[in-house]
Amino acid sequence: MIEPFAAVEIISAKRDKFELSNAQIDWTIDAYTRGVIADEQMSALLMAILLNGMNNREISRWTDAMINSGEKMNWSMLDRPTVDKHSTGGVGDKITLPLAPLVAACGAAVPQLSGRGLGHTGGTLDKMESIKGWRASLSNAEMLKVLQDCGAVICAAGAGLAPADKKLYALRDVTATVEAIPLIASSIMSKKIAEGTSALILDVKTGSGAFMSDPNDAGLLARTMVELGKRAGVNTRALVTAMDVPLGLTAGNALEVRETLEVLSGGGPADVVELTVLLANEMLDAVGVKPKVDPATALKNGMAMDAWRKMVVAQGGDNDAPLPVAKEKVEIFADLDGKLLTLDAMKVGVAAWRLGAGRSKQGELVQAGAGVEIHAKPGDLVKAGQKVLTLHTDESNRFDRAKEALIGAFSIGGIDAKINRLPLVIERVN
16 A cells, blocks of 8 residues: 655654644554554654644644544443543552542442553552452453442553554653653543543642643643543543652552552551542542442441452452562661651652663563652651661662662751642642
């Protein structure tokens, strides 16, 4: 077949700041999915998009082309409404893990199609795979069965769902093009719209540990995605939330599952519990479900834990198997008495990544036990010699690079010093 365009024409058009036509965009996504456009050519185009941007029409068409590259899911046979949550990713952001079973316990269905780690941010599937036997890849029939039986499923998007995005997602991770707003928005929304859920709550992170460190950029991304959802007929809302400090007290795979179990047992760090309950209420409200037991109570009384255990078993996981623990650990201590003023989420995320919790190239295996444990958060009083962080890895030669990433990661001041923290919810987009 004679191709209507050449990749080099499209790359040079975007390099020179021209708009791409609908026909050019449709062909680009289709040709890349078919393998006509090579990875190195698509890498060049992604960088041109990162540097020169796309307008709303281009973003919308790019998203539609990615949706049309594969199948669309249908949950109409379920006896309850479907709602999903997507986070743009951060450090210690394990919210999906307790949230999906919590919302299921309260009466909505959650088809949570999740991804792997991107850059310094952890991936939901990588975390869940630290549970012995748990399977990320399910057929559509298996997905539907888990959803019917348990009310929630956390799994990988099937190969048929936005296959163009699957290729682009892995390429963005290794070409330093993750941060482009058009690419983030189209990647997230193509999967979520193709997933066929009736409502979607977006948790757009901002602060040092987020891809959008500037709250204004995060707000723009939130509005771009809500607009894409609205155009596709999906009831979409977004919250811009804080990621200046890691969420909770762990960043890593098995470490974050352990913390999830604490939350589902009615305990866990206050910030994780607060955001989980907040998002659960948003999700239930978006699909008009008025639960008999409110989410905060369902976390405390074991209902959410029951839904979690059932979901884990349905996907082959062993709830009673011990979680993996890294072979080596190194502790980092406070060097003076005072109040912890800052804890830089990005530096903690990069350290966890260098310890083996994330990947530096496509397809690389991650370590289940690697990561960073946090013993003090901003506002806490610390003494000289007190543990602030513990680093975990299976390979001790990783510690030096992780420690380099943590230079200046936290600061200690006088007990009267002011803490500058972002509020948990910065902006709401309906």
